[in-house]
Amino acid sequence: MSVAARSSGSRDFAARVRRQRLRRVLTGLIVLAGAVLVGLAAWLVGWSDALAVRDVSVEGVSEDRRADVIETAQVPVGSPLARVDTGAIEDRVAALPEAAAVDVGRSWPNTLTIEVTPREPLAAVRSGEVWYAVDESGVLFGESSRRPEGVPVLEAPTDDDEALVRAAGVAMVTGLPSAVRDRVESVRADSEADIRLTLASGATVEMGTAERIDRKAEVLLALIEKQEETPSVYDVSAPEHPAVTP
Structure with a gap:
């Protein structure tokens, strides 16, 4: 094999090594960026006040009973919406005599919904x-x-x-x-x-x-x-x- 051929092969090998290193670096950067985004999203949803409870929507009761439902629900206004214990709120509101069933949900970005199915007077x-x-x-x-x-x-x-x-x-x-x-x-x-x-x-x-x-x-x-x-x-x-x- 001539000197020129050996020199050309060495250059090709070096180029392949550089490309492989570049791919590994890019892959690492992508993984790191993904981890950062996931962490940021988790912080935004679970700890940031950007998605905190600011409003409580009550349906299924008369206007004069709405305040009683909200007081009984004990909604932690200001807490991250994702971390609110909706089951505990359902249990508290279900204790109201007029509530036949209660469903508590989240309406993003900042509203907790309480839907009361009232009892039917017979x-x-x-x-x-x-x-x-x-x-x-x-x-x-x-x-x-x-x-x-x-x-x-x-x-x-x-x-x-x-x-x-x-x-x-x-x-x-x-x-x-x-x-x-x-x-x-x-x-x-x-x-x-x-x-x-x-x-x-x-x-x-x-x-x-x-x-x-x-x-x-x-x-x-x-x-x-x-x-x-x-x-x-x-x-x-x-x-x-x-x-x-x-």
């Missing part, structure tokens, strides 16, 4: 001078000095551990067919198995549990049609064996 219960609305689960909410409008009255205990009794009463109130409901003056639930109706005629109807309401109502209507005079009690708690007390 009956009204009175305790002394205080009125409550009742939902299908027997939960009391909406304490007021005035009777809730648009729902029937249910006479039932208001103790916290009597929710199942109230739920049974609500099931009766909402389950009665209109042909019977239109005759009812009031509904009383003393236990899950002791629900009574007071008819506009003055008669009492022993309904028992809130099961088989349609069948019990059918039997009751048949008994009413047969009576020439209004009895004091109709007992349809066992609809196959109804009874009438004069």
Whole structure:
């Protein structure tokens, strides 16, 4: 091999080495830049006040209850939005009597959202001078000095551990067919198995549990049609064996 050929080969080898070194340097710089960007993004999201909580949006409640929801939520305004414990906020707001469900989320860059699904009032219960609305689960909410409008009255205990009794009463109130409901003056639930109706005629109807309401109502209507005079009690708690007390 000539001297010129050896010299040319040496130059090519040196060029390849330089290119390889350059690629390694560029690769290292790219990796370093990526790490810096990831770290910067993590700091921006998790620690910087640029993405901190500045606003709280509340949906699903009336305007006069919005302040109560925000106070109960205890949102750490000024803290990074990404680090807010949304589960803890949901638990606190869910403790409000009128909240059937709560969903807390993030609306970037600076807003925490609280969406409340309110309970549906199906009956009204009175305790002394205080009125409550009742939902299908027997939960009391909406304490007021005035009777809730648009729902029937249910006479039932208001103790916290009597929710199942109230739920049974609500099931009766909402389950009665209109042909019977239109005759009812009031509904009383003393236990899950002791629900009574007071008819506009003055008669009492022993309904028992809130099961088989349609069948019990059918039997009751048949008994009413047969009576020439209004009895004091109709007992349809066992609809196959109804009874009438004069």
